[in-house]
Amino acid sequence: MSTVNPMTVASLPHGNRTIVLWAIAGITVLAICLPLEWFGYAALFAVVLSVVLYVSAATLTGQVENLVIGWIMVFPLGYYFLSYPREQPLMTLDRAVIGVLLLAVGLGGARVVSAIPSTMRLSAGLWAAFLFFAAITIPRVKNPLNSSRLLVEGFLFPAILAWYVLRYFDVRRYLRGLHVATCIMVIYVGSIGAAEIVLQRDLLSLPEKSGILLAGDYDKKASEILVRPNGPFSSTNSFAMVGMVSLFFLFFLKRAMAKNLPAWQALLHRVGVAAALGTTLMPLFRSMMTSLLVILLIDAAYSRGMRRAIRVGAVGACLLVALVASRALPEVFEERSRPDNLYGRIAQQGQTMALFLDYPINGAGLNNYHEAVQASSKYSIYYQDIESVDSPHNNFGAVLAETGITGFLPFFVSQILLFAAFFKIRGAKTADATLVWRMSLYILLGYWINGLSLTTAYFWDLNIWYMLVLAVLYKYAITQAPASQTLVRA
Numbered sequence: 001m002s003t004v005n006p007m008t009v010a011s012l013p014h015g016n017r018t019i020v021l022w023a024i025a026g027i028t029v030l031a032i033c034l035p036l037e038w039f040g041y042a043a044l045f046a047v048v049l050s051v052v053l054y055v056s057a058a059t060l061t062g063q064v065e066n067l068v069i070g071w072i073m074v075f076p077l078g079y080y081f082l083s084y085p086r087e088q089p090l091m092t093l094d095r096a097v098i099g100v101l102l103l104a105v106g107l108g109g110a111r112v113v114s115a116i117p118s119t120m121r122l123s124a125g126l127w128a129a130f131l132f133f134a135a136i137t138i139p140r141v142k143n144p145l146n147s148s149r150l151l152v153e154g155f156l157f158p159a160i161l162a163w164y165v166l167r168y169f170d171v172r173r174y175l176r177g178l179h180v181a182t183c184i185m186v187i188y189v190g191s192i193g194a195a196e197i198v199l200q201r202d203l204l205s206l207p208e209k210s211g212i213l214l215a216g217d218y219d220k221k222a223s224e225i226l227v228r229p230n231g232p233f234s235s236t237n238s239f240a241m242v243g244m245v246s247l248f249f250l251f252f253l254k255r256a257m258a259k260n261l262p263a264w265q266a267l268l269h270r271v272g273v274a275a276a277l278g279t280t281l282m283p284l285f286r287s288m289m290t291s292l293l294v295i296l297l298i299d300a301a302y303s304r305g306m307r308r309a310i311r312v313g314a315v316g317a318c319l320l321v322a323l324v325a326s327r328a329l330p331e332v333f334e335e336r337s338r339p340d341n342l343y344g345r346i347a348q349q350g351q352t353m354a355l356f357l358d359y360p361i362n363g364a365g366l367n368n369y370h371e372a373v374q375a376s377s378k379y380s381i382y383y384q385d386i387e388s389v390d391s392p393h394n395n396f397g398a399v400l401a402e403t404g405i406t407g408f409l410p411f412f413v414s415q416i417l418l419f420a421a422f423f424k425i426r427g428a429k430t431a432d433a434t435l436v437w438r439m440s441l442y443i444l445l446g447y448w449i450n451g452l453s454l455t456t457a458y459f460w461d462l463n464i465w466y467m468l469v470l471a472v473l474y475k476y477a478i479t480q481a482p483a484s485q486t487l488v489r490a
Contacts, residue, residue: 059100062108065174068165071097072181072468076189076232076242079461080204087207088145094464098157101164114479116166119424123417124159129410131155134366134403141365150367154460158467165471172479178472179253180265183272186246189231190275193239193282196229204232228283236283237454238462243279244288244446245462249469250276252439256432256476291449295442302438343386345453350381351388352397356404363404367458372401395451398458418470419444425477436477440470 058064071093074082078093116124131151138147165171171178196203231239250272254261261269280288355364355372364372373379373390381388392398400408422444426437447466450456457463 055100059104060107062104062111062168064100064104065169066177067097067100068169069174069177069181072178073184075465076185076461079234080206080232083206092153094153094157094460098160101160105164105168111168112170113167114475117421117424117478119417119421120166120474123414123421124163126410126414126417127155127159130399130403130407130414131159133362133407133410137362137365137368137403137407141368142371143367147365147367150458150460154458154463157460158463161464162467162471165468166475166478169472169475171472171475175253175257176265179250179257180268182246182249182253183268186243186250186272186279187275189233189239189242190279190282193229193231193279196231197227197282200227202230206234230283231279233461234459236285237450237456238459240280240283240285240288241447241450241456241459241462242465243276243282244292244450245443245466245469247273247276247280248439248442248446249472252435252473255435285450285454287450287453288446291446294449295445298445299438299442340386343384344389345393347381347383347386347388348391348393349397350383351379351390352392352394352401354379354381355401356397359401359404361404362406363400363402366402369398369402392455393453395448395455395457398455415448422474425474428477433477436473440473443469443473 055067058067075093075097082091082093083089084091134151134155138144138151141147192203228236229239230236233239233242250269254269280292351373355369358364359372369392370390373388379388379390392401396408396412399411403411422437422440425433425440427433443466447456
């Protein structure tokens with residue numbers, strides 16, 4: 001049997017050989033003469049062109065699942081690196097992704113479409129009603145542009161992304177991709193937060209960011225000890241809540257996948273879980289620690305035998321760590337446990353109710369709370385000589401004061417129905433249904449326990465991640481039965 005030698009330049013026909021040699025000579029001359037940064041620009045252009053071509057092809061065919069997974073991996077960095085211009089950006093990564101998803105749905109060919117159960121559809125309908133009543137308050141607010149951005153990016157985009165996942169995303173097929181992307185995302189988010197603590201400065205500051213918080217707002221000595229980071233997100237609230245949602249999402253993905261993971265992915269999972277827990281706790285929110293303890297106790301109630309003992313032991317260990325840390329950093333824990341904080345929150349609820357009573361039907365305007373209470377001294381409410389902080393610090397209070405009873409009712413009922421939709425899944429009594437119910441319960445509890453002392457619903461970077469995760473869990477549950485899917489042509 002003869003052996004064929006690999007083709008070399010010398011073996012090419014004379015004409016082709018001449019072209020190749022001239023090409024090599026030209027590249028060599030360019031490499032010597034052109035500035036080095038030009039090659040960097042050329043490489044960047046090649047990468048951008050490849051991404052654009054891939055996204056275009058995926059959009060035309062409707063196969064954009066990998067784009068969603070890619071977005072999960074990079075979306076926290078998009079707020080800093082992929083927003084243009086920096087102040088009042090016109091182009092952001094989230095807007096681009098939502099636009100691509102809508103185009104893919106409209107242009108894609110035949111695909112499997114999942115039917116959405118009636119309870120979830122009703123919740124979505126009420127959410128649309130809330131969006132309508134919130135929108136009609138915008139013309140009278142002081143900063144309509146900011147209010148419009150909250151309405152679209154904070155409330156509408158997460159709903160569109162969740163709708164896409166429920167209708168078109170094949171969750172069971174992409175579990176491993178979701179898991180790897182989430183691990184990578186939460187690891188670098190936690191690393192950025194840890195670096196901010198060490199360096200004591202905001203590493204990715206943006207005009208609309210609230211900035212890092214000092215652990216001692218009243219005590220200079222405490223502020224020099226510890227920083228409460230925000231990472232790549234708009235606030236410390238989003239940073240901590242994304243960590244918490246990611247923590248339970250990783251638990252869900254790990255259990256939903258095959259038990260025998262490759263060694264590298266098992267290690268990645270452990271690092272991801274540690275990073276998510278660290279991200280959750282780094283900003284030192286009391287409500288976050290409270291919600292985690294409540295979830296641990298509920299999980300202990302669901303567990304049996306040794307698993308229950310481990311959960312109860314974890315609660316005890318958390319309390320012990322808190323006690324030791326309070327002795328090691330007394331200034332920090334003294335500031336976080338001041339009674340002034342409690343008194344200020346009580347005064348704040350009084351201010352929220354006063355504003356609602358002045359605008360009971362349509363509210364003071366979406367995202368207009370601070371401007372409304374600053375306009376009159378009658379909203380300066382005190383409790384035990386501590387003044388309200390002019391920010392609602394409560395999801396329900398914020399929606400009630402800013403959109404009135406017309407916006408609050410559909411908002412509140414839609415959240416009740418969202419919970420009811422997951423509760424119905426529990427009735428299936430299968431392993432998958434039990435897993436989805438428990439993880440969704442923990443995520444909902446964490447979101448809303450914190451939402452009673454933080455306005456978690458007003459952060460678009462948190463909401464879009466929160467709704468994606470809930471949609472993935474719900475889609476995983478409702479696609480257990482093949483009858484829930486039908487093939488349709490767009």
